[in-house]
Amino acid sequence: MPQAVLLDISGVLYQDALPLPGSVAAVEALQSKGHPLRLVTNTSRLTAVEIHRQLTGMGYAITPEQIYSAPKAMRSYVQAQGLRPYWLIHRNLQEEFADLLEQAEPNAVVLGDAEERFDYAHLERAFHLLLAGAPLLAMGDNRYFHSRGALRLDAGPFVRALEYAAGVQALILGKPSKEFFAGALEELGVAASDALMIGDDVESDVFGAQQAGLLGCLVQTGKYRSGDEGKAPGALLAKDLAEAVQRFC
The missing domain is CATH 3.40.50.1000 (HAD superfamily/HAD-like)
Structure with a gap:
């Protein structure tokens, strides 16, 4: 037991x-x-x-x-490392990181399940930061989740896209x-x-x-x-x- x-x-x-x-x-x-x-x-x-x-x-x-x-694990890591992330996260999660969101000259990319923010403009911004040497930190790399009777894309496919485009490997802070x-x-x-x-x-x-x-x-x-x-x-x-x-x- x-x-x-x-x-x-x-x-x-x-x-x-x-x-x-x-x-x-x-x-x-x-x-x-x-x-x-x-x-x-x-x-x-x-x-x-x-x-x-x-x-x-x-x-x-x-x-x-x-x-x-x-997100709790991510917050602890970001603070411990003294990072200034570019937050590619869901609008509902911004409250959890309210005191850390406004960062001048980001030196890391933090990615969660950003839903509609997974558009070209936001992904392009993250891509250029990664090319400049910023680490890619992800709250998970799940492929999909189940909601409203169907499978939905999770953050994992977008983590892989950025890894492939920038030639980097993400540090996963979640499961x-x-x-x-x-x-x-x-x-x-x-x-x-x-x-x-x-x-x-x-x-x-x-x-x-x-x-x-x-x-x-x-x-x-x-x-x-x-x-x-x-x-x-x-x-x-x-x-x-x-x-x-x-x-x-």
Whole structure:
């Protein structure tokens, strides 16, 4: 049994603004068993405050401190390195970085899921900064996410486009980077070998967790596609969060 549990949010706890069947009770069960818990997400369209508001509105009894997001990891890194980024991020996320947005002479490019800001003008600006030597920092490289009944492009394809155009490699501060998982585990005070990661994204959630030393569990909800389990040998498999908690926690 794990000493701590990390849960992905979208596609595991909810889908299209509705909690997935049994997921609220599953989180309650984890809490009642005393498992230290972190909800870990690459979501870069919402602030942590908004994520917490939405989840509590769905019935999840969690605290803001239990949310560990890629934007939080990015903010810590940018401040620690003293960087002045060009922020190619979603308009909804600007509040989270309000005190860092106005930067003269940017010396880094920070990329999240910028949605409509992934246009030629913004990408061209980022491209020229990268050519001048600025590092490319990304909150995630997910290919897609599930919303409103369909798969939607995530930040990953745009990360790859800039990498290809500028001949650089992005530093990923969200999942599946080992540093991201290490940051969440540091907050919990638990070793990777004693933690379980439950997610619907076989690459970012499950295989990424395995590479960081955690046990991974893939749930067949959200962005899961038949055959995904073959991409993460040794991972646990459950039809949903409720089954994962019942069987493995």
